[in-house]
Amino acid sequence: xxxxxxxxxxxxxxxxxxxxxxxxxxxxxxxxxxxxxxxxxxxxxxxxxxxxxxxxxxxxxxxxxxxxxxxxxxxxxxxxxxxxxxxxxxxxxxxxxxxxxxxxxxxxxxxxxxxxxxxxxxxxxxxxxxxxxxxxxxxxxxxxxxxxxxxxxxxxxxxxxxxxxxxxxxxxxxxxxxxxxxxxxxxxxxxxxxxxxxxxxxxxxxxxxxxxxxxxxxxxxxxxxxxxxxxxxxxxxxxxxxxxxxxxxxxxxxxxxxxxxxxxxxxxxxxxxxxxxxxxxxxxxxxxxxxxxxxxxxxxxxxxxxxxxxxxxxxxxxxxxxxxxxxxxxxxxxxxxxxxxxxxxx
Numbered sequence: 507x508x509x510x511x512x513x514x515x516x517x518x519x520x521x522x523x524x525x526x527x528x529x530x531x532x533x534x535x536x537x538x539x540x541x542x543x544x545x546x547x548x549x550x551x552x553x554x555x556x557x558x559x560x561x562x563x564x565x566x567x568x569x570x571x572x573x574x575x576x577x578x579x580x581x582x583x584x585x586x587x588x589x590x591x592x593x594x595x596x597x598x599x600x601x602x603x604x605x606x607x608x609x610x611x612x613x614x615x616x617x618x619x620x621x622x623x624x625x626x627x628x629x630x631x632x633x634x635x636x637x638x639x640x641x642x643x644x645x646x647x648x649x650x651x652x653x654x655x656x657x658x659x660x661x662x663x664x665x666x667x668x669x670x671x672x673x674x675x676x677x678x679x680x681x682x683x684x685x686x687x688x689x690x691x692x693x694x695x696x697x698x699x700x701x702x703x704x705x706x707x708x709x710x711x712x713x714x715x716x717x718x719x720x721x722x723x724x725x726x727x728x729x730x731x732x733x734x735x736x737x738x739x740x741x742x743x744x745x746x747x748x749x750x751x752x753x754x755x756x757x758x759x760x761x762x763x764x765x766x767x768x769x770x771x772x773x774x775x776x777x778x779x780x781x782x783x784x785x786x787x788x789x790x791x792x793x794x795x796x797x798x799x800x801x802x803x804x805x806x807x808x809x810x811x812x813x814x815x816x817x818x819x820x821x822x823x824x825x826x827x828x829x830x831x832x833x834x835x836x837x838x839x840x841x842x843x844x845x846x847x848x849x850x851x852x
Contacts, residue, residue, distance in 0.1 A: 550838035551669035555648075560640035564652060567632050571656045574628045579775035582657035583721025584625040589654035590714070590831070591623060592647070594704060595682040597835025599675035600646035602683070603629060603848040610851070616683035621764065622724060626849075629653065633848050646848035647672035651832050658828075661720050663777030666825035669832065673842030676851045690727040690792040694801025697794060704834050706827070712798055712809040713823040714831065718769040719781035723791055725757035725765040731793055733759050744800045746788030753791075767791060782814035 556563045575582045592602040595613060602619070603626065606612045613619060629649060636644045648670045659665050688700040701711045732753055735742035741750055756767045768774035769791050770781045781795070790796035798806045813820035843852055 551671045551833070551836060553667045553669055555670035556640075556644060560636065560643045562639055563636060563644050563648075564656075566635045566639060567649065567652045568656050568660075570628060570632045570635060571653060571660055574631075575657065575660050579661070580721060581625060581628060582661045582775075582777075583717070583769075584623075585628060585650075585653045585657045586717050587721065588623065588625050588629070589650045590717070591619060591683070591687055592650055593831050593834045594686045594700075596675055596677070596679050597837070598647050598651065598672055598832055599835070599837050599842060600650055600672075600845070600848060601675045601678040603646055603650075604675075604678045604851070605849045607850060610678050611680045613678045613680055613683040616680055616687075618687040618689070619683060625653075629848055633845075637846060642844050642846060645672050645842075645844045646674045647836065647842075649848070654828065658717075658777055658824075661775065661777035663719075664821035664825045666829055669829065671836075671838055673837035673839075674845045674848075674851075675837060675842055688794060690723065690794050691730055692794045692797070694797040694803055694806065697797070698803070704831070706831065708803065708805045709809065709823060710827040710830060712806050712813065713820065713827040715795065715798060716779070716781055716813060716820055716824055718792070718795060719773070719779070720775060720777055721769050722766040722774070723769055724763060725767070726763040728753070728767070728792055729757050729759070729763075732757060735793075742793065742796070744788055744796050749789045769795070779813055779817040779820045782810050782820065785810055786814050 571582075571585070588602060589598070591613075592598055592600060595601060602613045602623070604610050604612055605614070614623060629646070632649050632653065633644075633646060636649070651668055651670070651672070655666060655668050686700065686703070688697050692700070697711055698708060701707065706714070731742040731745055732750060733739065733741060745753075753767060756762075756765050770784060771789070771791075772780045772784065781790075784790055785795055785799050788796070790799070799810045801807075813823075846852055
């Protein structure tokens with residue numbers, strides 16, 4: 507059953523009540539709000555989606571996250587990255603969580619994800635806890651979105667009102683994962699193209715790249731910059747020399763592909779604006795980081811400078827861009843399902 511209503515504020519609480527209550531008896535039920543375009547409409551998503559059907563949802567997510575991130579601070583970045591890599595392939599539908607099966611070729615095997623994407627066990631634990639409390643109510647796609655926000659907040663970053671109500675896909679796309687996620691050695695025009703495909707602009711690109719203020723990258727992701735950036739056996743000239751030298755001790759010319767280095771060596775576990783300051787100093791780890799400044803696009807260059815100067819400005823835009831990214835092609839209503847186990851379709 508689907509009702510079409512406008513955005514009138516006097517209907518919001520009625521919609522929240524009916525949608526959440528009826529979802530208990532009819533898991534496929536949702537409201538479709540008028541609106542459309544990537545990031546432009548509501549797609550049936552709103553922050554109070556689980557207010558009646560599973561009011562403790564976010565508390566459960568946060569309790570699992572607090573334990574996991576306290577044990578391993580790097581996990582916050584891994585969970586944030588999971589949401590990003592999910593949304594850029596088929597939309598924010600938890601397709602990235604599906605394991606191989608007779609009908610599924612897992613996105614976990616793609617080049618951007620293989621040997622690097624992680625955090626699945628934390629999502630499994632969150633899902634198990636939610637299934638105990640509210641069976642088949644909270645989708646895996648919404649768990650990824652909630653985990654990304656919670657990880658940001660627990661690392662010292664901004665909080666945002668998170669529209670919820672996504673459903674889970676019954677398919678995955680290995681080719682989509684190989685082709686839609688920008689590589690760490692991307693040029694700035696490449697990055698802009700990849701983001702524009704998802705309805706995201708240069709402001710979103712720079713703000714969301716700021717998630718690299720936490721986490722690490724593997725040697726294989728930045729080796730080219732150290733030894734052979736332009737095919738002439740020379741390092742990237744935009745890489746600050748002492749930083750380059752320190753990286754060569756972590757990442758040799760051959761071997762050590764899985765050796766890791768912090769994306770923001772100054773405060774690797776703290777969500778702040780240091781990432782942008784490091785870019786200004788020629789100390790961005792990945793090519794895709796440094797080109798935001800050196801790629802000869804005035805808008806991204808100015809944004810890097812602005813966010814380096816004003817952390818509040820960065821936090822505000824990061825929150826807005828995360829919400830916008832979360833609107834990429836969500837499944838709602840009778841599309842998709844709420845998986846009982848995030849690793850396989852029902």
